[in-house]
Amino acid sequence: MRIDKYLWCVRYYKTRSIATQAIQKGHVTVNGQAAKASREVYPTDKITVRRDQIKYLITVLDIPANRVGPKLVDIYRKDETPPESFEHLELLRLSKEHYRAQGTGRPTKKDRRDLDEYGLDIDDDDADE
Template sequence: MRVDKYLWCIRLFKTRSQATRACKKGHVKVLEASVKPSRDVFPGDTVEVRKNQINYQIEILDLPPSRVGAKWVDRYRKDNTPDEAFEQQELLKEAQDYYRKKGTGRPTKKDRRDLEDFADSQSDED
């Protein structure tokens, strides 16, 4: 089975064209080597996929006949992605939300003045 079709079948990508695009950009590696979308994969191969700043490490257990339901995905793959990768993603998300919540727009003049006052008060304490 082609690697792009496999990644689509196990629901790692929503569409097959997204899986193909990821292969062409070099985000998919089989046995430590970047591959083309047409590369065949077999049970026992290890696939590494970079998606959303996480390097997913997947071991192929079996090849699905077609796209499978979410319940059946674990029959065809074993996810060996380290937990640290997901924790790092959460930390990155929290760091971005810390300064400004999503949807609040650009800082206002009042926000800028408050930041300057805070910075001045911090430098006075030193």
């Protein structure tokens, strides 16, 4: 089975065309080598998929006849992605939320002035010491 079809069948990508685009961009490797969308996948192949800033490590266990339901995906692949990858993604999400709340838009002039005053206050305190 082609690798783009396999990744679509085991639900790593929503459509085959999205899977093909990811492969063309170099986000997918098979056994450590860059893959083309037409590359055949066999059981015991190791696939690395980079998606959403996470490198998923997959071992092919079997080839599905067609797209399978989410509950049946584990029959056809073994996910060996280290848990640290998901922790790293969570830290990135939290760091973005720390600076500015989601949906608040660009900083206003008042926000910028407050930041400038805050920066000046710190410098003034350092000069006094």
